[in-house]
Amino acid sequence: GLSEGLRKSSEIDPRISQEVYAHQVRSAPHSISLDAKIKWMQAANDAAKSVADSQWIRQVTVTFGERHKKVFCLSCENGTFSNFVEERIYIVFSVSVVAEKDGVLQSAMEVSGALKGLELMDEYPPQAIAECAAKRAIAKLNSPPAPVGEMPVVLESVAGGTMIHEAIGHSLEADGIQKGISPVYVGKIGSQVANENITVYDDPTLSGRRGSYHYDDEGIKSESTILVKNGILQTFLYDRITANRDKRVSNGHGRRESYKHKPIPRMSNTFIAPGKDNPKAIVNSVQNGLLVRRMGGGQVNPVTGDFVFEVEEGFLIKDGVPSQMVRGASLLGNGPEVLRSIDGVGSDMGWGVGTCGKDGQGVPVSDGQPTIKIPKLIIGGTDK
Numbered sequence: 001g002l003s004e005g006l007r008k009s010s011e012i013d014p015r016i017s018q019e020v021y022a023h024q025v026r027s028a029p030h031s032i033s034l035d036a037k038i039k040w041m042q043a044a045n046d047a048a049k050s051v052a053d054s055q056w057i058r059q060v061t062v063t064f065g066e067r068h069k070k071v072f073c074l075s076c077e078n079g080t081f082s083n084f085v086e087e088r089i090y091i092v093f094s095v096s097v098v099a100e101k102d103g104v105l106q107s108a109m110e111v112s113g114a115l116k117g118l119e120l121m122d123e124y125p126p127q128a129i130a131e132c133a134a135k136r137a138i139a140k141l142n143s144p145p146a147p148v149g150e151m152p153v154v155l156e157s158v159a160g161g162t163m164i165h166e167a168i169g170h171s172l173e174a175d176g177i178q179k180g181i182s183p184v185y186v187g188k189i190g191s192q193v194a195n196e197n198i199t200v201y202d203d204p205t206l207s208g209r210r211g212s213y214h215y216d217d218e219g220i221k222s223e224s225t226i227l228v229k230n231g232i233l234q235t236f237l238y239d240r241i242t243a244n245r246d247k248r249v250s251n252g253h254g255r256r257e258s259y260k261h262k263p264i265p266r267m268s269n270t271f272i273a274p275g276k277d278n279p280k281a282i283v284n285s286v287q288n289g290l291l292v293r294r295m296g297g298g299q300v301n302p303v304t305g306d307f308v309f310e311v312e313e314g315f316l317i318k319d320g321v322p323s324q325m326v327r328g329a330s331l332l333g334n335g336p337e338v339l340r341s342i343d344g345v346g347s348d349m350g351w352g353v354g355t356c357g358k359d360g361q362g363v364p365v366s367d368g369q370p371t372i373k374i375p376k377l378i379i380g381g382t383d384k
Helices: 002-010 034-048 126-141 162-172 174-179 240-245 279-284 335-341
Strands: 019-022 057-077 080-101 104-114 149-155 200-202 225-229 269-272 288-300 306-318 321-326 330-334 350-358 361-369 372-380
Touching (some): 034 080, 104 306, 162 361, 174 240, 279 321, 335 372
Parallel strands (some): 149 288, 269 361
Antiparallel strands (some): 057 080, 080 104, 200 225, 330 372
């Protein structure tokens, strides 16, 4: 068997031309000088310190990152020879601001990032990002602590998809399913796991999104994967090994940070598909609740699905209208329960970007969602 396989491999002409797959980049990072990039950062720093009430700002951190990655694949699989390289250029720009007043510290962060070139800096100007972060940090200083208790929560589309990434995304990665780390969804394919208005995709084929790629890091062509369709669980995220264990073909989610790391099942661009509800009508339907405009960090127990998320920017909803900004809010709940309870899915769409860590390696991702309404969540607060 082995000698036969070697004989067949030797008959394949290794001089086959190399295919090159490149993502659209209008302005390559190396096209401008380092000094010009430093000026962007200085302009952002100056902009943050020039907003109203900037005397309360104690620290501004500006980060500009660029990455040019080439992934080579040389494969002889099932008698078919392939030879290709995929080029990926990533840009990320973030501003973090810390403000302090009367012993109270508040922070805010604004981030832009994509699989594209320096044209991102035109779409999201550094000064605008800095001003947004600075104004939010100062506004939080002058806001009362969030109330504690159970109430409806509306996540605006601009909040990004942190909730879906953490509350269900990791739980649907096939290695966790097979190892029993994520038992919540074991044996649930074909079962209802979310409200019938919820459809969840993981799609690395989207143009310019931070989590996109033409081929995964095992040479599998990327594809749009429907994880949940109208509330029914469809599949998991597979790499080659986990797909083989389930006697199926990988759906192209084997990713690794670099050649020094092994490929494992990972998310790419994970999002809840837009629904039919008017986003404003969703907010107007809440008499007394919390509107979340920006999500912060969070933790999820993969065994139970229980989560705790910080709210970066939140407002009380009174009689269907967003009112007072509040600070220090956190969301406590259970991912599977939240997905089943969502009763409002907006027609809009918003995205967030990040680097997802797992098993000691990080990969670029995007998360998205429309405006959604969760009828009941526990709100944790702070006395500061």
